[in-house]
Amino acid sequence: MLEMKSRWAPYWQAAPLAIVFLIFFVLPLLVTVAVSFWTYTGYSIEPAFVGDNYATAFDKCFSSLPELCTTFRTYLSTLKFCLMVWLITLVLGFTIAYFLVFEVKSNNARLILALITTIPFWTSNVIRMISWIPLLGRNGLVNQSLMSAGIIAEPIDWLLYSDFSVVLALVHLNTVFMIVPILNSMSRIDKSLVEAAYDTGASGWQTLWNVIIPLSKTGIAIGSIFVITVVMGDFISIGIMGGQQIASAGKVIEAQINALQFPIAAANAVVLLVIVLMIIWTLLRFVDIRKEL
Amino acid sequence: MTEGRSRAFYLLSAVFALYTLFLYGPTLTILVLSFQGPNGGMTFPMNGVSLHWFHNLWAGIGVPNVVDALKNSLKLGLAVTLATVVISVMAGYAFRRPFKGANLLFFTAIASLILPSIVVSLGIALEFQLFNQGISGLGDHLVDSYVDIDNATAWTNLLGNLGIAIQDNFQTLMGLFTSGFGAHLTWTLPFGLLIMFAVFNRFNPAYEEAARDLGASSWQTFRHVVLPMIAPSLIGVALFGFTLSFDEIARSSQTVGAVNTLPLTLRGLTTTVTTPVIYALGTVTTAVSFAVIATAILVMLIVQHRRRRHGSDAGRALA
Numbered sequence: 145m146l147e148m149k150s151r152w153a154p155y156w157q158a159a160p161l162a163i164v165f166l167i168f169f170v171l172p173l174l175v176t177v178a179v180s181f182w183t184y185t186g187y188s189i190e191p192a193f194v195g196d197n198y199a200t201a202f203d204k205c206f207s208s209l210p211e212l213c214t215t216f217r218t219y220l221s222t223l224k225f226c227l228m229v230w231l232i233t234l235v236l237g238f239t240i241a242y243f244l245v246f247e248v249k250s251n252n253a254r255l256i257l258a259l260i261t262t263i264p265f266w267t268s269n270v271i272r273m274i275s276w277i278p279l280l281g282r283n284g285l286v287n288q289s290l291m292s293a294g295i296i297a298e299p300i301d302w303l304l305y306s307d308f309s310v311v312l313a314l315v316h317l318n319t320v321f322m323i324v325p326i327l328n329s330m331s332r333i334d335k336s337l338v339e340a341a342y343d344t345g346a347s348g349w350q351t352l353w354n355v356i357i358p359l360s361k362t363g364i365a366i367g368s369i370f371v372i373t374v375v376m377g378d379f380i381s382i383g384i385m386g387g388q389q390i391a392s393a394g395k396v397i398e399a400q401i402n403a404l405q406f407p408i409a410a411a412n413a414v415v416l417l418v419i420v421l422m423i424i425w426t427l428l429r430f431v432d433i434r435k436e437l
Numbered sequence: 438m439t440e441g442r443s444r445a446f447y448l449l450s451a452v453f454a455l456y457t458l459f460l461y462g463p464t465l466t467i468l469v470l471s472f473q474g475p476n477g478g479m480t481f482p483m484n485g486v487s488l489h490w491f492h493n494l495w496a497g498i499g500v501p502n503v504v505d506a507l508k509n510s511l512k513l514g515l516a517v518t519l520a521t522v523v524i525s526v527m528a529g530y531a532f533r534r535p536f537k538g539a540n541l542l543f544f545t546a547i548a549s550l551i552l553p554s555i556v557v558s559l560g561i562a563l564e565f566q567l568f569n570q571g572i573s574g575l576g577d578h579l580v581d582s583y584v585d586i587d588n589a590t591a592w593t594n595l596l597g598n599l600g601i602a603i604q605d606n607f608q609t610l611m612g613l614f615t616s617g618f619g620a621h622l623t624w625t626l627p628f629g630l631l632i633m634f635a636v637f638n639r640f641n642p643a644y645e646e647a648a649r650d651l652g653a654s655s656w657q658t659f660r661h662v663v664l665p666m667i668a669p670s671l672i673g674v675a676l677f678g679f680t681l682s683f684d685e686i687a688r689s690s691q692t693v694g695a696v697n698t699l700p701l702t703l704r705g706l707t708t709t710v711t712t713p714v715i716y717a718l719g720t721v722t723t724a725v726s727f728a729v730i731a732t733a734i735l736v737m738l739i740v741q742h743r744r745r746r747h748g749s750d751a752g753r754a755l756a
Contacts, residue, residue, distance in 0.1 A: 153655075154539075157531035160524045162542055164626060168619035169549045172560025179563050188570055189563070240456060243449040257453065259734070264460050266680035267726040270703045271719040275463030278470055278480045278716075285466070285481055316459065348445070369551055377553020380686055384707050394555045401691060406563060413556045420553060 173417075180410035189406050197411035218391045219419070225307075225382070225392070226375045229314040233371050234364065236315070237322025241363075242356070245330040246338070258327065265320045273313050273384045280304040280312075305387030313385040314375055321370035329363030330356070365431040369424055376420050393419075464723060471716035479713060490717035503702050503718060510699035511725075513613055513621065514683040520618075521625040521678030522671055528626075529633025530659075543630075550627035554687030561620050562691035565611040572610070576603025609694060617693035621682045628677040636670040669737045676733040680726055 183192045205213035212220065240261060248254045264272065279285045280303040287299040302308055333356065341351040357364075379394030393416050400409035470477075474485025494503065532539060549557070579600025583593040610616070644666065648658040686700040693701070699722060706715055 150534075150655075154531040154534050154536035157527045158536065158539075158542060161528040161531075161546070161626060161630070162538075164524065164619065164622050165542070165545050165549060168561055168616075169557060169623045170545065172557060172564045173552075175564045175567060176556065176560040189566065236456065239449065239452055243453050247446045247449050260457060261460070263727075263730055264464070266676065266684075266730050267464070268684040268700060268703070268719075268722050270684075270686060270700050270707070271467070271722050272464060274703075274707060274715060274719055275467045278466050279463055281480055283478075283480045288481065316463075319456075373551045373553065377555050377687075379555055380690075380704065384704065388708065394553060397555050397559060398690070401559060401562070406559075406566070409559055410563065413553075413559050416553055417556050420551075424551065 176410045176413050176417075179407050180414045182407045182410075184405065184407050197407045198415075200408050201411045201415060214391075215396075218396055219393055221391060222376060222393045225310060225314065225378075226372055228311050229318065229375050230368060230371050232311070232315050233319045233322045234368065236319050237326055237367060238360070238364070240319075240323050241326040241330050241360075242352075244327060245333075246356075258323075261323055262320060269317055269380070270384065272317060273381060276309060276313060276316075276385070277304065280309055305385070305389065307386075307390065309385045310382050310390060313381050314378070317381065318371050318374055321374065322367035325366040325370070326360055326363035329360045333359045362431040365427050369427050372423055372427075373420050376423070377416065464719075467716040467719045468723070470713055471720040473713040473716070477713060479711065479716075490712070490714045491721075493712075493714045494717045494721065503699070503706075506697045506699045506702040507721075509613055509693075509696055510683055513617060513698065514679045516614065516618060517621045517625055517682035518675050518678035520622060521629045522674050524622075524626060525629030525633050525674050526667075526671065528630055529637050532630075532634065533637050546627045546630050549623045554624070555690070557623055558620060558688045558691040561616050561688075562611070565609070565616045565692075568610050569607075572603060572607055576600045576607060580604060611692070611694040613693050613696050613698075617689060617698070620688040620692040621685055624685060624688055625678045625681050628681065629674045632670060632674050632677065636667050640667070669740045672733050672737050672740075676730065679729055683726065683729075 179189055180197055181193050183190050183194060202215055203213065205215055244254050244257055248257060282299045282301065284303065286303060290296045291299065337355055338351060341355045346354065377394045379392055379398045382390055382392040383395060397409050397412045397416065400412065471490055472486050473483055473490060474487045475489040477484030579596050583597035583600060586593060644662050645658050648662045684700055686704060689698050689701055703718065
């Protein structure tokens with residue numbers, strides 16, 4: 145009796161989770177794929193099986209090569225943001241994690257410092273972006289200081305609502321996604337391995353490159369997946385920090401939704417999904433996520 | 438390690454200090470500027486100090502009203518928190534034993550965490566649009582088939598009236614507590630699940646075995662042994678649940694229907710508002726987040742402190 149009960153227990157215990165993901169994640173993704181082949185009128189979307197939406201998404205993209213069409217340019221620009229934000233958050237996140245694990249000796253201090261890096265993650269992203277306005281605006285603190293110091297004569301325009309501010313905000317918001325997984329991997333490194341490297345004559349950089357980085361690989365991969373997928377699909381940060389003037393894959397989808405062109409938005413969403421899945425698949429070849437838990 | 442250590446330490450400490458400044462500096466800036474005088478602008482210098490912009494905020498700005506948006510976000514946040522804690526604990530329990538589909542469910546949760554929010558949001562919106570079209574279509578069908586027909590029966594009348602009721606009353610299934618609630622759960626549950634994984638991986642099953650050996654039922658074992666032991670982690674799950682929901686924007690964007698949450702309202706205001714009132718709103722929002730974070734951390738510290746003094750309080754709940 146007890147045996148029977150306990151064998152079925154995992155199923156009803158996992159059921160609510162499974163039901164939520166089925167209704168609000170799996171089914172919506174399937175619907176999106178289906179609708180990407182549908183047609184639409186002004187009021188409703190109609191079942192069909194047409195490739196028109198994909199043709200619209202890639203309008204003249206292949207015929208005009210090597211000239212890049214809008215869609216390709218948008219994806220290229222999104223990938224550019226991805227690469228820049230990834231590189232910066234990786235170096236920054238790794239450095240912070242290294243400091244916390246190997247340089248901070250007291251456990252309490254490490255916990256408090258780690259909390260300091262995490263707390264902003266629990267506050268509003270929109271507010272954190274708005275917070276840059278008084279600093280970076282034309283009359284902002286940075287321009288005021290530079291001008292009063294005599295370094296520049298005219299205010300710098302590209303500090304806000306520019307590629308620069310987009311990258312800055314994305315780094316600001318997402319470095320935590322790099323820090324936490326790398327911290328997790330690094331804190332499991334047996335300190336005696338590091339000692340052994342030094343004892344056998346390795347320099348600091350050699351130890352870092354040959355011992356610490358390889359052993360932090362899983363954390364680096366998980367952090368990279370987070371940051372890259374967040375930036376690939378971003379439309380909020382690029383929208384606000386780009387002054388709604390910079391295109392991104394996510395913003396294209398949002399604009400089509402606002403224009404009620406749902407099947408075209410769905411087709412673009414499927415394209416974005418495929419690209420993100422390919423990136424994740426590539427990164428997953430380096431790690432086994434479940435081992436990290 | 439011995440020679441260069443202190444230099445590396447100071448260098449890295451400086452990096453960490455700068456990073457902290459980078460993290461908190463901007464937020465502190467708008468905190469200060471939200472107390473800008475009535476004639477002050479969006480940037481420094483401060484033109485006096487006042488609560489003018491907070492009064493302004495409370496009087497209501499934006500359409501729909503920002504105070505309503507705040508209430509919506511708080512209500513939704515509480516509902517999401519509760520659901521996240523309960524569902525995560527149950528699922529965390531389930532994953533301690535092998536079951537069919539465990540891997541699939543786990544990877545679905547991870548996928549829900551990392552796939553682009555705009556895609557998830559659009560998907561839920563499309564799904565609910567299909568539900569709506571389905572229900573309206575059913576209403577039309579019922580009216581066409583059963584209203585004003587020859588040889589009507591009680592049954593056909595009932596169906597006809599149902600069709601009329603749908604036509605007259607049904608608008609949309611989409612809303613804050615249907616599609617919006619679900620959209621938020623796809624974002625909070627993966628975090629809750631991962632925390633529960635970490636908790637149960639470090640959980641010694643000997644306590645449960647002892648409880649069972651002493652005759653406790655599964656529920657009693659959970660209620661009086663496991664629950665008190667994992668309580669601090671549940672506060673962590675609740676913290677993630679509330680703050681992530683309260684600040685969620687990308688997945689809410691297409692799924693909350695006619696009403697607005699606070700982050701969505703805020704986002705709209707970024708393009709229309711040109712006075713420090715938006716900083717006042719930022720200060721209020723951040724204050725809510727910090728109050729929640731501080732409470733959660735404080736409660737966790739108190740629980741830990743009590744444990745250190747009295748040992749685990751597992752079992753005391755019986756008294």
